[in-house]
Amino acid sequence: MENGLTENLEENNCKSLANMKVFKFGGASVKDAAAIKNIAAIIKTFGDDSLVIVISAMGKTTNALEKVVHAFYYKTGEAETLLNEVKKFHFQILDELFDSKTHPIYQELHNTFVEIEWQIEDEPVGKFDFEYDQMVGIGEMLSTKIVSAYLNEVSCQNKWFDVRGLIRTDNTYRNAKVDWTVSTEQIQGELASFLNAKKGSIAITQGFVGSSSENFTTTLGREGSDFTAAILANILDAEEITIWKDVEGMLNADPKYFDKTIKLNNISYLEAVELAYFGASVIHPKTIKPLQNKGIPLQVKSFLNPGNKGSLIDQNSSADSLIPSYIHKPNQILISIAARDYSFITEDNLSAIYATFSKHGVSINIMQNSAISFSVCVDNEIPKINGLIAELQSDYKVTYNTDLQLLTVRHYTEEIIEELIAGKTIFLEQKSRSTARFVVK
């Protein structure tokens, strides 16, 4: 058995894959028929390169499916209507992409919807997060089936892969952890053989989704498709990966909050991971590690202007710009935890407090402690946070402030900070040599 496996790995040695690239197209890049035609045009310019194309759900489909799951699970009576909207949206796009309604893609999409229609007719069988993953992952199935069929139609031959046969995870629904050993075997099997078979092969697959050992669909967490692309690039030893966005690259600020943004032309993995961790929404924070580990360069480029340069993220830190970057995290809650009897918060307390956060799946964005209290700022995701606070309250005095923002400035100057916090109430502040952070209202 062991021998067989080794042979297999050698046979499929992905290092031999010259010019294999991984692309990731997010929701905005496939939001309507025109957008899909646009990405087809981009893909066609890559002639001889073998491509693995990871695609997200179309437009705001994931949000729409989240509403379906919610309605289904909490029996609001709206699940069917909400699902019908999702269905209508996808079939409208099909009508614009294909001339004939007899194209097999119509039947295929229909079948995919039937699966979820059956699910919502029944009672929920598992916990919310389980049901969520079974339904929400459909968004990526739909988008990839449509794009794959359309590309084949416009003579861009490609093969559709179900990522659930490639990426194995544990069963932490909605935040599944990747089993790298099994995923490596699976990806180096069928997918690598397909890509190796000839130059210019194109594989299309889903982001965000994986499968547990019991064959249930799992998801990697919202915006997880970037991470999927990075996993595939790592295991296939891709030459490079490109994340196609509706912005020109990694910008020094979110254009939603700032008028004047500057593109970061070349930054290091380290700088990128810091920015993503602080909340820069351009790339998912988990994306960098698999790429850094194999030295695979990451490009962030605009699908609207594919000829433009974009941002390059790689090993080279000498080019790291010291352009100040601004990161804005809205909807924060600052929770302060103190002992009821005025005693110190000790390491033992901290260890128990961390365990409680971990149990509720709440990640800490920033924290600070004093003699008798420990304060943390987290995303205010209502049901989760309520559960967390209720549990903390059984042992501690818990106070909190909501509707806060967490502002981070990387490579700050005092002037920048003054301007940024002018007129705001500061609840917490922290500065290191390179980064200043404020929790404000």
Ligand code: ASP
């Ligand atoms: N479709 C999923 C989401 O919107 C995953 C992704 O787009 O990366 O979160």
Ligand code: MG
């Ligand atoms: Mg998305």
